[in-house]
Amino acid sequence: MxxxxxxxxxxxxxxxxxxxxxxxxxxxxxxxxxxxxxxxxxxxxxxxxxxxxxxxxxxxxxxxxxxxxxxxxxxxxxxxxxxxxxxxxxxxxxxxxxxxxxxxxxxxxxxxxxxxxxxxxxTRLPVPFISRDSSQCSSSSNCSVLCSVMNVSHVGLSWFKGKSLLSSISVSDLNIRLSLPLEVEYQDNNTYRCVINNPITNLTQHLNINHVCHKCSGSNICKCGFTEAVIRLVVSGLVGMAVVAVMVFDVRSRGDEQKRRSDTQLYDR
The missing domain is CATH 2.60.40.10 (Immunoglobulins)
Known part of the structure:
Protein backbone atom coordinates (compact mmCIF):
# COMPACT_ATOMS: atom_id res chain seq x y z
CA MET A 1 0.00 0.00 0.00
CA THR A 123 -11.64 11.31 -35.86
CA ARG A 124 -12.51 13.80 -38.58
CA LEU A 125 -16.24 14.34 -38.30
CA PRO A 126 -18.48 13.42 -41.26
CA VAL A 127 -21.42 15.65 -42.18
CA PRO A 128 -24.63 14.09 -40.77
CA PHE A 129 -27.03 12.66 -43.36
CA ILE A 130 -30.77 13.17 -42.89
CA SER A 131 -33.20 10.81 -44.61
CA ARG A 132 -36.73 9.50 -44.31
CA ASP A 133 -36.99 6.56 -41.91
CA SER A 134 -38.13 3.77 -44.24
CA SER A 135 -38.54 1.35 -41.31
CA GLN A 136 -41.45 3.39 -39.99
CA CYS A 137 -44.83 4.15 -41.57
CA SER A 138 -45.60 7.85 -41.41
CA SER A 139 -49.13 9.05 -40.70
CA SER A 140 -50.98 11.60 -42.82
CA SER A 141 -49.71 14.40 -40.57
CA ASN A 142 -46.33 13.16 -39.25
CA CYS A 143 -43.06 12.16 -40.91
CA SER A 144 -40.33 9.96 -39.39
CA VAL A 145 -36.74 10.93 -40.25
CA LEU A 146 -33.27 9.65 -39.36
CA CYS A 147 -30.01 11.49 -38.82
CA SER A 148 -27.08 9.13 -39.50
CA VAL A 149 -23.29 9.07 -39.61
CA MET A 150 -20.92 6.27 -40.62
CA ASN A 151 -17.67 4.93 -39.12
CA VAL A 152 -17.35 7.23 -36.13
CA SER A 153 -16.03 6.92 -32.58
CA HIS A 154 -16.03 9.15 -29.49
CA VAL A 155 -18.83 11.34 -30.86
CA GLY A 156 -22.30 12.47 -29.92
CA LEU A 157 -25.31 12.87 -32.21
CA SER A 158 -28.14 15.27 -31.27
CA TRP A 159 -31.43 16.66 -32.58
CA PHE A 160 -32.22 20.32 -31.85
CA LYS A 161 -35.46 22.24 -32.32
CA GLY A 162 -34.24 25.80 -32.55
CA LYS A 163 -31.90 26.08 -29.58
CA SER A 164 -33.63 23.34 -27.56
CA LEU A 165 -32.11 19.87 -27.32
CA LEU A 166 -34.66 17.18 -28.22
CA SER A 167 -32.61 13.96 -28.04
CA SER A 168 -29.03 12.72 -28.22
CA ILE A 169 -26.90 9.57 -28.28
CA SER A 170 -23.17 8.96 -28.07
CA VAL A 171 -20.67 6.24 -28.93
CA SER A 172 -17.16 5.51 -27.65
CA ASP A 173 -15.95 2.59 -29.75
CA LEU A 174 -15.90 2.61 -33.53
CA ASN A 175 -19.46 2.29 -34.78
CA ILE A 176 -20.35 1.26 -38.35
CA ARG A 177 -23.50 3.42 -38.28
CA LEU A 178 -24.93 5.76 -35.68
CA SER A 179 -28.55 6.90 -36.18
CA LEU A 180 -30.98 9.08 -34.26
CA PRO A 181 -34.71 9.19 -35.18
CA LEU A 182 -37.08 12.15 -35.11
CA GLU A 183 -40.78 12.56 -35.87
CA VAL A 184 -42.02 15.88 -37.24
CA GLU A 185 -45.24 17.22 -38.71
CA TYR A 186 -45.46 17.89 -42.44
CA GLN A 187 -46.63 21.46 -41.84
CA ASP A 188 -44.07 22.14 -39.08
CA ASN A 189 -42.38 25.53 -39.57
CA ASN A 190 -39.83 25.09 -36.77
CA THR A 191 -36.11 24.82 -37.46
CA TYR A 192 -34.64 21.38 -36.83
CA ARG A 193 -30.94 20.52 -37.00
CA CYS A 194 -28.83 17.45 -36.40
CA VAL A 195 -25.43 18.01 -34.78
CA ILE A 196 -22.46 15.65 -34.54
CA ASN A 197 -19.76 16.61 -32.07
CA ASN A 198 -16.64 15.52 -30.24
CA PRO A 199 -14.69 17.43 -27.55
CA ILE A 200 -13.02 19.76 -30.05
CA THR A 201 -15.44 20.37 -32.93
CA ASN A 202 -18.94 19.86 -34.32
CA LEU A 203 -20.84 19.78 -37.61
CA THR A 204 -24.49 20.65 -38.26
CA GLN A 205 -27.01 19.48 -40.84
CA HIS A 206 -30.38 21.27 -41.08
CA LEU A 207 -33.61 19.39 -41.79
CA ASN A 208 -35.54 20.47 -44.88
CA ILE A 209 -38.96 18.99 -44.13
CA ASN A 210 -40.35 19.70 -47.60
CA HIS A 211 -37.41 17.92 -49.22
CA VAL A 212 -37.05 14.91 -46.91
CA CYS A 213 -40.74 14.46 -46.05
CA HIS A 214 -42.27 15.00 -49.47
CA LYS A 215 -45.56 13.15 -49.90
CA CYS A 216 -45.74 10.38 -52.47
CA SER A 217 -47.76 11.00 -55.62
CA GLY A 218 -51.27 9.55 -55.67
CA SER A 219 -51.46 9.09 -51.91
CA ASN A 220 -51.32 11.13 -48.74
CA ILE A 221 -48.43 9.19 -47.22
CA CYS A 222 -45.43 7.33 -48.53
CA LYS A 223 -45.20 3.57 -48.55
CA CYS A 224 -43.76 1.78 -45.56
CA GLY A 225 -40.42 0.07 -45.64
CA PHE A 226 -40.25 -3.49 -46.97
CA THR A 227 -40.19 -5.13 -43.52
CA GLU A 228 -43.07 -3.01 -42.27
CA ALA A 229 -45.05 -3.73 -45.43
CA VAL A 230 -44.52 -7.50 -45.05
CA ILE A 231 -45.65 -7.38 -41.42
CA ARG A 232 -48.75 -5.41 -42.32
CA LEU A 233 -49.51 -7.82 -45.18
CA VAL A 234 -49.19 -10.86 -42.90
CA VAL A 235 -51.36 -9.25 -40.23
CA SER A 236 -53.97 -8.30 -42.83
CA GLY A 237 -53.97 -11.87 -44.14
CA LEU A 238 -54.42 -13.32 -40.67
CA VAL A 239 -57.27 -10.93 -39.94
CA GLY A 240 -58.90 -11.87 -43.25
CA MET A 241 -58.60 -15.57 -42.50
CA ALA A 242 -60.10 -15.02 -39.08
CA VAL A 243 -63.05 -13.15 -40.59
CA VAL A 244 -63.65 -15.94 -43.14
CA ALA A 245 -63.47 -18.57 -40.39
CA VAL A 246 -66.06 -16.69 -38.32
CA MET A 247 -68.35 -16.36 -41.34
CA VAL A 248 -68.04 -20.08 -42.14
CA PHE A 249 -68.70 -21.00 -38.52
CA ASP A 250 -71.76 -18.71 -38.47
CA VAL A 251 -73.16 -20.18 -41.69
CA ARG A 252 -72.64 -23.73 -40.41
CA SER A 253 -74.23 -22.87 -37.08
CA ARG A 254 -77.29 -21.46 -38.79
CA GLY A 255 -77.54 -24.52 -41.03
CA ASP A 256 -77.31 -26.85 -38.07
CA GLU A 257 -79.96 -24.85 -36.23
CA GLN A 258 -82.34 -24.98 -39.18
CA LYS A 259 -81.79 -28.74 -39.57
CA ARG A 260 -82.44 -29.24 -35.86
CA ARG A 261 -85.68 -27.33 -36.09
CA SER A 262 -86.79 -29.35 -39.15
CA ASP A 263 -86.04 -32.63 -37.39
CA THR A 264 -87.99 -31.47 -34.33
CA GLN A 265 -91.04 -30.56 -36.45
CA LEU A 266 -91.02 -33.95 -38.18
CA TYR A 267 -90.77 -35.74 -34.83
CA ASP A 268 -93.70 -33.75 -33.40
CA ARG A 269 -95.90 -34.83 -36.30
Whole structure:
Protein backbone atom coordinates (compact mmCIF):
# COMPACT_ATOMS: atom_id res chain seq x y z
CA MET A 1 0.00 0.00 0.00
CA UNK A 2 2.88 2.36 0.89
CA UNK A 3 4.47 1.78 -2.53
CA UNK A 4 1.18 2.53 -4.30
CA UNK A 5 0.71 5.75 -2.34
CA UNK A 6 4.33 6.74 -2.98
CA UNK A 7 3.94 6.03 -6.72
CA UNK A 8 0.75 8.10 -6.93
CA UNK A 9 2.38 10.94 -5.00
CA UNK A 10 5.42 10.87 -7.26
CA UNK A 11 3.27 10.92 -10.41
CA UNK A 12 1.22 13.83 -9.07
CA UNK A 13 4.37 15.65 -8.00
CA UNK A 14 5.85 15.33 -11.49
CA UNK A 15 2.71 16.83 -13.00
CA UNK A 16 2.83 19.77 -10.62
CA UNK A 17 6.53 20.49 -11.00
CA UNK A 18 6.98 19.83 -14.70
CA UNK A 19 3.41 20.28 -15.95
CA UNK A 20 1.12 17.94 -17.83
CA UNK A 21 -0.42 19.67 -20.81
CA UNK A 22 -3.39 18.14 -22.64
CA UNK A 23 -3.47 18.54 -26.41
CA UNK A 24 -6.42 17.65 -28.68
CA UNK A 25 -6.21 17.48 -32.46
CA UNK A 26 -8.20 16.15 -35.43
CA UNK A 27 -6.69 13.35 -37.51
CA UNK A 28 -4.94 14.53 -40.66
CA UNK A 29 -3.96 17.86 -39.13
CA UNK A 30 -0.66 19.03 -37.68
CA UNK A 31 0.05 19.75 -34.03
CA UNK A 32 2.99 21.46 -32.37
CA UNK A 33 4.10 20.64 -28.84
CA UNK A 34 5.54 24.02 -27.93
CA UNK A 35 8.71 24.42 -25.87
CA UNK A 36 11.17 27.25 -25.32
CA UNK A 37 14.31 25.65 -23.97
CA UNK A 38 17.18 27.65 -22.55
CA UNK A 39 20.65 27.87 -24.04
CA UNK A 40 21.98 25.73 -21.18
CA UNK A 41 19.34 23.03 -21.81
CA UNK A 42 20.21 23.05 -25.51
CA UNK A 43 23.88 22.52 -24.64
CA UNK A 44 22.92 19.54 -22.48
CA UNK A 45 20.98 18.03 -25.37
CA UNK A 46 17.23 17.50 -25.70
CA UNK A 47 15.34 14.19 -25.99
CA UNK A 48 11.71 13.70 -27.07
CA UNK A 49 10.15 10.37 -26.05
CA UNK A 50 6.76 8.81 -26.78
CA UNK A 51 4.47 6.15 -25.35
CA UNK A 52 4.55 3.87 -22.30
CA UNK A 53 7.95 2.53 -23.33
CA UNK A 54 9.31 6.08 -23.65
CA UNK A 55 10.74 5.37 -27.07
CA UNK A 56 13.05 8.09 -28.38
CA UNK A 57 11.60 9.87 -31.43
CA UNK A 58 13.62 13.11 -31.74
CA UNK A 59 16.65 14.79 -30.24
CA UNK A 60 18.98 17.78 -30.30
CA UNK A 61 22.50 16.45 -29.87
CA UNK A 62 24.43 17.95 -26.98
CA UNK A 63 27.78 17.98 -28.73
CA UNK A 64 26.87 19.90 -31.90
CA UNK A 65 23.13 20.81 -31.58
CA UNK A 66 22.37 18.60 -34.58
CA UNK A 67 18.73 17.50 -34.90
CA UNK A 68 17.93 13.80 -35.32
CA UNK A 69 14.42 12.58 -36.04
CA UNK A 70 12.85 9.15 -35.60
CA UNK A 71 16.22 7.52 -35.05
CA UNK A 72 15.11 4.91 -32.54
CA UNK A 73 11.41 4.36 -33.28
CA UNK A 74 11.15 1.29 -35.47
CA UNK A 75 7.47 0.80 -36.45
CA UNK A 76 7.42 3.65 -38.97
CA UNK A 77 4.51 5.63 -37.53
CA UNK A 78 6.60 8.81 -37.32
CA UNK A 79 8.29 8.51 -40.72
CA UNK A 80 8.33 11.90 -42.50
CA UNK A 81 5.97 13.36 -39.90
CA UNK A 82 8.29 15.03 -37.38
CA UNK A 83 9.81 18.50 -37.27
CA UNK A 84 12.01 19.74 -34.43
CA UNK A 85 13.43 23.25 -34.12
CA UNK A 86 16.11 24.79 -31.90
CA UNK A 87 13.49 25.97 -29.38
CA UNK A 88 12.74 22.31 -28.64
CA UNK A 89 9.22 22.50 -30.11
CA UNK A 90 8.12 19.30 -31.81
CA UNK A 91 5.63 19.29 -34.72
CA UNK A 92 3.77 16.17 -35.86
CA UNK A 93 2.22 16.43 -39.33
CA UNK A 94 -0.63 14.39 -40.83
CA UNK A 95 -1.38 13.01 -37.40
CA UNK A 96 -3.27 9.71 -36.92
CA UNK A 97 -4.77 7.71 -34.03
CA UNK A 98 -1.47 5.88 -33.60
CA UNK A 99 0.07 9.15 -32.44
CA UNK A 100 -2.23 9.51 -29.43
CA UNK A 101 -0.45 9.20 -26.11
CA UNK A 102 2.13 10.77 -23.81
CA UNK A 103 5.09 12.77 -25.12
CA UNK A 104 7.83 13.85 -22.75
CA UNK A 105 10.83 16.08 -23.24
CA UNK A 106 13.90 16.01 -21.06
CA UNK A 107 17.56 17.00 -21.15
CA UNK A 108 20.04 14.37 -22.25
CA UNK A 109 22.96 15.14 -19.94
CA UNK A 110 21.19 15.69 -16.61
CA UNK A 111 18.03 13.77 -17.62
CA UNK A 112 15.90 16.63 -16.34
CA UNK A 113 12.21 16.15 -17.17
CA UNK A 114 10.95 19.39 -18.68
CA UNK A 115 7.36 18.71 -19.70
CA UNK A 116 4.77 16.03 -20.55
CA UNK A 117 2.11 16.35 -23.26
CA UNK A 118 -0.98 14.13 -23.26
CA UNK A 119 -2.06 14.13 -26.91
CA UNK A 120 -5.48 12.87 -28.04
CA UNK A 121 -6.33 12.46 -31.73
CA UNK A 122 -10.02 12.57 -32.69
CA THR A 123 -11.64 11.31 -35.86
CA ARG A 124 -12.51 13.80 -38.58
CA LEU A 125 -16.24 14.34 -38.30
CA PRO A 126 -18.48 13.42 -41.26
CA VAL A 127 -21.42 15.65 -42.18
CA PRO A 128 -24.63 14.09 -40.77
CA PHE A 129 -27.03 12.66 -43.36
CA ILE A 130 -30.77 13.17 -42.89
CA SER A 131 -33.20 10.81 -44.61
CA ARG A 132 -36.73 9.50 -44.31
CA ASP A 133 -36.99 6.56 -41.91
CA SER A 134 -38.13 3.77 -44.24
CA SER A 135 -38.54 1.35 -41.31
CA GLN A 136 -41.45 3.39 -39.99
CA CYS A 137 -44.83 4.15 -41.57
CA SER A 138 -45.60 7.85 -41.41
CA SER A 139 -49.13 9.05 -40.70
CA SER A 140 -50.98 11.60 -42.82
CA SER A 141 -49.71 14.40 -40.57
CA ASN A 142 -46.33 13.16 -39.25
CA CYS A 143 -43.06 12.16 -40.91
CA SER A 144 -40.33 9.96 -39.39
CA VAL A 145 -36.74 10.93 -40.25
CA LEU A 146 -33.27 9.65 -39.36
CA CYS A 147 -30.01 11.49 -38.82
CA SER A 148 -27.08 9.13 -39.50
CA VAL A 149 -23.29 9.07 -39.61
CA MET A 150 -20.92 6.27 -40.62
CA ASN A 151 -17.67 4.93 -39.12
CA VAL A 152 -17.35 7.23 -36.13
CA SER A 153 -16.03 6.92 -32.58
CA HIS A 154 -16.03 9.15 -29.49
CA VAL A 155 -18.83 11.34 -30.86
CA GLY A 156 -22.30 12.47 -29.92
CA LEU A 157 -25.31 12.87 -32.21
CA SER A 158 -28.14 15.27 -31.27
CA TRP A 159 -31.43 16.66 -32.58
CA PHE A 160 -32.22 20.32 -31.85
CA LYS A 161 -35.46 22.24 -32.32
CA GLY A 162 -34.24 25.80 -32.55
CA LYS A 163 -31.90 26.08 -29.58
CA SER A 164 -33.63 23.34 -27.56
CA LEU A 165 -32.11 19.87 -27.32
CA LEU A 166 -34.66 17.18 -28.22
CA SER A 167 -32.61 13.96 -28.04
CA SER A 168 -29.03 12.72 -28.22
CA ILE A 169 -26.90 9.57 -28.28
CA SER A 170 -23.17 8.96 -28.07
CA VAL A 171 -20.67 6.24 -28.93
CA SER A 172 -17.16 5.51 -27.65
CA ASP A 173 -15.95 2.59 -29.75
CA LEU A 174 -15.90 2.61 -33.53
CA ASN A 175 -19.46 2.29 -34.78
CA ILE A 176 -20.35 1.26 -38.35
CA ARG A 177 -23.50 3.42 -38.28
CA LEU A 178 -24.93 5.76 -35.68
CA SER A 179 -28.55 6.90 -36.18
CA LEU A 180 -30.98 9.08 -34.26
CA PRO A 181 -34.71 9.19 -35.18
CA LEU A 182 -37.08 12.15 -35.11
CA GLU A 183 -40.78 12.56 -35.87
CA VAL A 184 -42.02 15.88 -37.24
CA GLU A 185 -45.24 17.22 -38.71
CA TYR A 186 -45.46 17.89 -42.44
CA GLN A 187 -46.63 21.46 -41.84
CA ASP A 188 -44.07 22.14 -39.08
CA ASN A 189 -42.38 25.53 -39.57
CA ASN A 190 -39.83 25.09 -36.77
CA THR A 191 -36.11 24.82 -37.46
CA TYR A 192 -34.64 21.38 -36.83
CA ARG A 193 -30.94 20.52 -37.00
CA CYS A 194 -28.83 17.45 -36.40
CA VAL A 195 -25.43 18.01 -34.78
CA ILE A 196 -22.46 15.65 -34.54
CA ASN A 197 -19.76 16.61 -32.07
CA ASN A 198 -16.64 15.52 -30.24
CA PRO A 199 -14.69 17.43 -27.55
CA ILE A 200 -13.02 19.76 -30.05
CA THR A 201 -15.44 20.37 -32.93
CA ASN A 202 -18.94 19.86 -34.32
CA LEU A 203 -20.84 19.78 -37.61
CA THR A 204 -24.49 20.65 -38.26
CA GLN A 205 -27.01 19.48 -40.84
CA HIS A 206 -30.38 21.27 -41.08
CA LEU A 207 -33.61 19.39 -41.79
CA ASN A 208 -35.54 20.47 -44.88
CA ILE A 209 -38.96 18.99 -44.13
CA ASN A 210 -40.35 19.70 -47.60
CA HIS A 211 -37.41 17.92 -49.22
CA VAL A 212 -37.05 14.91 -46.91
CA CYS A 213 -40.74 14.46 -46.05
CA HIS A 214 -42.27 15.00 -49.47
CA LYS A 215 -45.56 13.15 -49.90
CA CYS A 216 -45.74 10.38 -52.47
CA SER A 217 -47.76 11.00 -55.62
CA GLY A 218 -51.27 9.55 -55.67
CA SER A 219 -51.46 9.09 -51.91
CA ASN A 220 -51.32 11.13 -48.74
CA ILE A 221 -48.43 9.19 -47.22
CA CYS A 222 -45.43 7.33 -48.53
CA LYS A 223 -45.20 3.57 -48.55
CA CYS A 224 -43.76 1.78 -45.56
CA GLY A 225 -40.42 0.07 -45.64
CA PHE A 226 -40.25 -3.49 -46.97
CA THR A 227 -40.19 -5.13 -43.52
CA GLU A 228 -43.07 -3.01 -42.27
CA ALA A 229 -45.05 -3.73 -45.43
CA VAL A 230 -44.52 -7.50 -45.05
CA ILE A 231 -45.65 -7.38 -41.42
CA ARG A 232 -48.75 -5.41 -42.32
CA LEU A 233 -49.51 -7.82 -45.18
CA VAL A 234 -49.19 -10.86 -42.90
CA VAL A 235 -51.36 -9.25 -40.23
CA SER A 236 -53.97 -8.30 -42.83
CA GLY A 237 -53.97 -11.87 -44.14
CA LEU A 238 -54.42 -13.32 -40.67
CA VAL A 239 -57.27 -10.93 -39.94
CA GLY A 240 -58.90 -11.87 -43.25
CA MET A 241 -58.60 -15.57 -42.50
CA ALA A 242 -60.10 -15.02 -39.08
CA VAL A 243 -63.05 -13.15 -40.59
CA VAL A 244 -63.65 -15.94 -43.14
CA ALA A 245 -63.47 -18.57 -40.39
CA VAL A 246 -66.06 -16.69 -38.32
CA MET A 247 -68.35 -16.36 -41.34
CA VAL A 248 -68.04 -20.08 -42.14
CA PHE A 249 -68.70 -21.00 -38.52
CA ASP A 250 -71.76 -18.71 -38.47
CA VAL A 251 -73.16 -20.18 -41.69
CA ARG A 252 -72.64 -23.73 -40.41
CA SER A 253 -74.23 -22.87 -37.08
CA ARG A 254 -77.29 -21.46 -38.79
CA GLY A 255 -77.54 -24.52 -41.03
CA ASP A 256 -77.31 -26.85 -38.07
CA GLU A 257 -79.96 -24.85 -36.23
CA GLN A 258 -82.34 -24.98 -39.18
CA LYS A 259 -81.79 -28.74 -39.57
CA ARG A 260 -82.44 -29.24 -35.86
CA ARG A 261 -85.68 -27.33 -36.09
CA SER A 262 -86.79 -29.35 -39.15
CA ASP A 263 -86.04 -32.63 -37.39
CA THR A 264 -87.99 -31.47 -34.33
CA GLN A 265 -91.04 -30.56 -36.45
CA LEU A 266 -91.02 -33.95 -38.18
CA TYR A 267 -90.77 -35.74 -34.83
CA ASP A 268 -93.70 -33.75 -33.40
CA ARG A 269 -95.90 -34.83 -36.30
Missing amino acids: FHVILLCWCSWNLMVVFGLESVSVTEGESVTLYMNITEQQRKEGILWKFGPNKSRIAEIKRDNNAINLNKYFTDGRFNNRLKLDQTGSLTITNITFTHSGLYQINTDKQYELLKIFNTTVY
